[in-house]
Amino acid sequence: MKVLVAVKRVVDYKVQIRVKSDNSGVETQNVKMSVNPPDENAIEEAVKLKEQGLANEIISVSIGDDKSQDVLRTSMAMGIDRSILVKSQNSLEPLAVAKTLKIIIDKEKPDLVLMGKQAIDDDSNQTGQILSALLNWPQGCFISNLKIENNKVFISREIDEGIENLETSLPAVLTCDLRLNTPRFASLPNIMKAKKKPLETIDIDTLGIDTSSKIKTLKVIEPPKRKAGIMVNDVKELVQKLKYEAKVI
Amino acid sequence: MSVLVVAEHDNKNLKSSTLNTISAAKKLSEDIHLLILGNKIEDLAKSSKSIQLVKKVIICDHEKLENQIPEFSSPIITNLAENYTHILAPSSTFGKNLLPRVSAQLDVTQISDIIGIESQDTFIRPIYAGNAISYVQTDQKINLITVRPTSFEKCEEAGGDAAVENITFIDSEVKTTFVSREVSKSDRPELGNARVVVSGGRGLENSDNFKLLYDLADKLNAAVGASRAAVDSGYIGNEYQVGQTGKMVAPELYIAVGISGAIQHLAGMKESKVIVAINKDLEAPIFNIADYGLSSDLFQAIPEIIKELDLLNQIES
Numbered sequence: 001m002k003v004l005v006a007v008k009r010v011v012d013y014k015v016q017i018r019v020k021s022d023n024s025g026v027e028t029q030n031v032k033m034s035v036n037p038p039d040e041n042a043i044e045e046a047v048k049l050k051e052q053g054l055a056n057e058i059i060s061v062s063i064g065d066d067k068s069q070d071v072l073r074t075s076m077a078m079g080i081d082r083s084i085l086v087k088s089q090n091s092l093e094p095l096a097v098a099k100t101l102k103i104i105i106d107k108e109k110p111d112l113v114l115m116g117k118q119a120i121d122d123d124s125n126q127t128g129q130i131l132s133a134l135l136n137w138p139q140g141c142f143i144s145n146l147k148i149e150n151n152k153v154f155i156s157r158e159i160d161e162g163i164e165n166l167e168t169s170l171p172a173v174l175t176c177d178l179r180l181n182t183p184r185f186a187s188l189p190n191i192m193k194a195k196k197k198p199l200e201t202i203d204i205d206t207l208g209i210d211t212s213s214k215i216k217t218l219k220v221i222e223p224p225k226r227k228a229g230i231m232v233n234d235v236k237e238l239v240q241k242l243k244y245e246a247k248v249i
Numbered sequence: 250m251s252v253l254v255v256a257e258h259d260n261k262n263l264k265s266s267t268l269n270t271i272s273a274a275k276k277l278s279e280d281i282h283l284l285i286l287g288n289k290i291e292d293l294a295k296s297s298k299s300i301q302l303v304k305k306v307i308i309c310d311h312e313k314l315e316n317q318i319p320e321f322s323s324p325i326i327t328n329l330a331e332n333y334t335h336i337l338a339p340s341s342t343f344g345k346n347l348l349p350r351v352s353a354q355l356d357v358t359q360i361s362d363i364i365g366i367e368s369q370d371t372f373i374r375p376i377y378a379g380n381a382i383s384y385v386q387t388d389q390k391i392n393l394i395t396v397r398p399t400s401f402e403k404c405e406e407a408g409g410d411a412a413v414e415n416i417t418f419i420d421s422e423v424k425t426t427f428v429s430r431e432v433s434k435s436d437r438p439e440l441g442n443a444r445v446v447v448s449g450g451r452g453l454e455n456s457d458n459f460k461l462l463y464d465l466a467d468k469l470n471a472a473v474g475a476s477r478a479a480v481d482s483g484y485i486g487n488e489y490q491v492g493q494t495g496k497m498v499a500p501e502l503y504i505a506v507g508i509s510g511a512i513q514h515l516a517g518m519k520e521s522k523v524i525v526a527i528n529k530d531l532e533a534p535i536f537n538i539a540d541y542g543l544s545s546d547l548f549q550a551i552p553e554i555i556k557e558l559d560l561l562n563q564i565e566s
Contacts, residue, residue, distance in 0.1 A: 016512065017377045026381050038494070094349070095358045120493065122376050124361045129319070129349035138425045139319060141346050144487065154428075159342040160441070160496065162488045165428040166318075178494060179481060214358035218371065218384040226519065229540040235553040238525065238543050243561060246523045246540065248445070248502040249469060 001148075001170070003046045003058045004110035005080065006101055008036040009071040010121045023219040026121075035071045038116025040078075040183035041176040045114055045146060047079035048181065054148055055112075057081055061104050063088055063097060069199060076194035077186030083197070084108075088204040088211065094126035096211040101127070102134045103207050110171070112153075117142045117175040128175035138168040144179040251280040253307075255326060255338040255347070256297070260287045260315065263297060265442045266339035268406065269398035271302050276366040277335050280304050283411070284329065286322045288315035294413050301409035311418035316427040317343060323350035324419050330355055330391055334369070340395035341441075352393050359393040360385060364400035378493040378516035398441060399499035399520060433486055435473075440489065443472030445502045448491055448518070449484070450476035452507020452528065452547055456484040461551045462506060468558045474498065474518075476508045492517035507547045510535025527551075 011017055012032040020027050035043070049055035060075040062068045063086040072083035086100055105113060113135075118125035132139035138153075144163070145156035148170070157164045158177045186194070204211060232238045242249045252274040257264040267283075274281045282305040283297055294308045307329070313321050326347075330336060336351065338344035340362040352359040364382075365373035371386045372394065440446065447466040453459055459473075466473045474491040475484065491498055493516040503521035508514060510526070510533055518524070519538055526539035529546050536542040543550060 011377070013513070017380050019381050026377055093358045095352055095356070098353065118494065120378065123378065123493070124359075125345045126349035126352065126359055126361060129346065130353040133323065133350040133353035138423075139346075139350070140425075142342060157342075158487045159346075159430075160488060161430065161432045162486060163431040164316075165430070166425050167428050168425040177487075178477070179487065214387060214389055215360060216386045218386050220376070220381050220383045223375070223379055223382050223519075226524075226538045227540075229524070229536075229538075229542060231536070231542045231544065235543065235545070235550055235557055238541055239554060239557040239561065241541055242502070242523070242525070246502070248523050249558070249561075 001049070001055045001112060002108070002110045003049055003055045003112045003114060004105060004108060005039070005042045005046045005058065005060045005075065006113065006115040006127070007039040007043065007060050007062045007071050007075055008119045009033050009062060009064050009068045010036045010119055013037055013120055019220055019222045023221055025217065025220050033067070033070070035074050036116050036119045038118065038176050038178055041178060041180045042114035042116055043075045043078050043080060044181045044183040045176060047184070049148070050079065059083065059108065059110070061086065061101060063092060063100055063204070065089055072199055073194050074186060076197040077191040078184055081197065083199045085199060085201045086204050086207070087201055090211065092211055093213060093215060094124050095130055095214070096209065097127050098130035098134055099209045100204060100207060100211070101131055103209065105135065112170055113173045115175055117177055128173050132173035135173065138172040140166060140168060140172060140174040142177045143174050144177045146174065146180065250278045251282060251333050252278040252335045252337060253282050253284055253329060253333040255336065255344070256283055256285045257339050257341055257343045258285060258287060258293060260290055261293060263293070264339070264341070265403055265439065266341050266398040268403040269401045270337050270339045270396045271300065271404045272401040273363070273366060273396045274335070274337050275302050275404070277369060282307055284326065286314045286325060288312050298411040298413055299407050299409050300404060300411065301407065302404050303409060303411045306411050306413045307416055308413065309416050309418055313418065313420070317347070318423060318425055318427065319347040319350050320423040320425060321421055322347060323354060324421055325416070326351050327354040328419060333391060335392040335394060337394050337396050339398050341398065344395045348393055348395055355391055355393070357389045357391055357393055358387070359395070360387065361395050362397050363394055364397050378512055379519065380512065397497055399497050403442070433488060437466055438470065438472045440472040440474055440496055440498060443500055445469045445471035446474045446498050446500045446521070447471045447504045447506065448474035448476065448508060449479055449506050450508030451478040451482060453479060453484055459485055461548070465551055465555055468555055476511070476514045505535050505539070506551065508535055509533045510538070
């Protein structure tokens with residue numbers, strides 16, 4: 001089995017982001033960037049499948065500028081065999097991302113595609129679902145458990161009501177929840193080894209797809225700030241405040 | 250100018266997220282159609298036609314639609330799309346799972362998780378876990394939108410008498426089969442639309458201690474929530490998680506107990522009207538957004554709160 005993992009380079013989850021002063025977007029220059037957290041779970045799952053002998057080749061793909069090489073190197077340090085960077089100067093909407101991934105998938109012919117359930121920058125939560133529809137492959141979203149046996153795929157999905165268990169087959173597109181596994185840290189020797197692993201670069205303009213934005217961002221603003229609250233001294237005061245000041249109990 | 254709302258339901262009742270989404274649709278058009286895809290949904294169709302804002306209820310009743318497998322339901326929506334300027338679904342796990350497939354089939358970009366509607370073509374949505382708010386505009390032929398339920402009021406369920414139209418099921422070759430659903434049963438209000446939410450974090454230390462929160466929740470007729478840390482540690486199920494990758498809540502009162510207040514958690518609850526934080530760590534970031542902070546050991550504070558609430562009730566009765 002061959003597994004393809006899609007990864008996105010995003011502002012690190014610990015960074016307190018800043019809205020640009022001209023309200024055109026969020027400041028991404030000179031801030032720490034990392035692998036999108038649930039994409040790390042997708043990488044980890046692919047590496048586990050290889051360790052279990054279920055996958056024989058695991059590859060990662062990212063779309064972005066040259067700097068996105070770093071998240072691909074991270075994926076290879078975690079155990080991915082080789083990577084593909086689709087070079088694009090512009091940030092793509094989920095539909096265009098899925099179309100780009102489809103072209104890579106048509107060429108690479110993986111049996112399984114894994115990615116995070118959402119990117120923590122634009123929080124769209126769409127790409128895996130769109131890709132599954134474009135490929136006409138089964139879709140499994142927000143998975144927290146995966147078992148593959150004789151081409152059969154058993155997944156547990158995290159839904160608002162609890163857990164949903166589905167059975168499907170390969171090839172499939174699965175999007176990963178943070179609870180699917182615990183991503184490993186790349187060891188220093190593995191980081192060194194990853195530098196020698198193959199990283200192929202493809203220019204997005206050579207793929208012949210429409211990557212233009214269908215949605216225009218008019219402005220990006222800071223959310224309204226909450227008024228500073230007060231510290232209460234004890235439980236009695238808290239309950240009194242909730243009852244007679246805030247009137248919520 | 251007609252708007253289609255895709256209903257979230259359990260084949261018996263509409264989820265309240267559907268009522269919030271209908272309210273959002275009202276900002277776009279008077280001609281709102283409600284699409285219900287499910288199995289044995291005659292009664293559901295009957296009860297839904299009384300929603301005043303809905304002009305037409307469209308139902309597709311088929312056993313293959315029982316479990317909301319998106320591969321079955323998405324082509325039916327896509328097939329209806331040309332009649333509408335906007336197609337809306339709640340941005341619950343139901344809507345998130347389903348609507349992007351329609352985006353692929355119609356070749357239009359979906360706008361996810363809107364919290365406001367500026368005009369027919371301009372929408373407001375949070376990005377970066379709600380730390381920035383984006384105003385986006387589109388001139389696509391069909392606007393595909395998921396709606397954050399807590400940002401719109403629930404619409405009235407009575408007063409209307411909509412027409413009901415049955416449409417035929419379009420079969421698709423789908424390789425996925427439903428196995429089971431593990432749903433926790435609780436008499437407490439639904440987390441997504443409870444008036445009061447009592448949430449616990451890692452400070453609770455184990456699942457047994459969550460019983461303290463259940464007791465407090467029951468006193469306040471509240472739903473119980475949790476931080477990701479508490480869910481990851483196995484104290485409580487994933488369906489209770491509040492935050493960027495969990496549920497969004499905006500109750501009248503949110504009581505955060507033993508929750509430090511990571512950005513990802515705040516994303517899910519900072520729209521609450523009144524926030525109370527109880528944490529022994531005075532440096533916890535949750536205090537920065539709390540209306541009332543109590544720096545105290547939760548294992549002492551929670552039983553005391555329950556006692557105080559009992560006292561209040563005695564005085565009143």
